[in-house]
Amino acid sequence: MILAHVVFATITGNNEEIADIISELLDGPEIQVTETEISQTDVFDFVKSDLLIVCAYTYDEGSLPEECRDFYEDLKTTDLTNKVFGVAGSGDKSYGEYYNLVVDMFSDVFKHQGAIQGFKNIKINLEPAEADIEILNKAVKNIVKVTNNLER
Template sequence: MLKAHVVFATITGHNEDVADIVTEGLEGLGVQTIETEISQTDPEEFKDVDICVVCAYTYNEGHLPEEGLDFYEDLQKLDLSKQTYGVAGSGDTFYKNYYNVAVDKFDHAFQLTNAKHGAANVKINLEPDAKDIKTLDNFSKQLVNVAKKNK
């Protein structure tokens, strides 16, 4: 059985919603999944699962969540070559060029770990709607398909 860990950082609750949708999607596909808040999580925990997911917000003009800075730094130092990863996030298009850049930054951090990119990054404007839920369900399916091939 595949195992997954979904980590989120949120202020508004939207990224926790994104994480909940991904977690439910993975569980619906038979993946044993845990979900934790970023400040309560050690990136080393990703070594114990097949699928790693980060759902984080972008603060102000392109900054990472302050409570996730240590996680972000430590993540980049890991060898996750046996893991599959995905990154999703809710942001606000009001910030234009800075819209959801935390998604891109976490994607880059995962690239440094040699983890296998399992699904296209997902960027959601504000609260996930019905269309976003479909997108996140497809995101979960893609992660599972790649993780199965990666095993």
């Protein structure tokens, strides 16, 4: 049984929708999925899972949202060796160079703490469209494959 945990931070509801889509795609007989809002999630509980996914937005000019800060800081001091991760996020391309920077920030922390990337960072402009859902579907299949290939 693979334990998966999907956390999200959202203002518009788009990242919660992305988290819902990912959770639904993951859910099955061999995977137990937990989905929580990031400010209500303790990193210690989060990392009890095998597969870790963050769906977050970028605030203002490339800033980490207030509700993500404690989680992010705790993640920076947590051993994530042999954990498989993925990061996705909704943003607005009109922010130009600041578009979805938090996706990369979380990804960098996961890598720095020893986690294995299960899918490439996914950056979605505004709400997920049909093409984005197909990308998420492929990403979920890949992250499950990577998780299954790990020695446990």
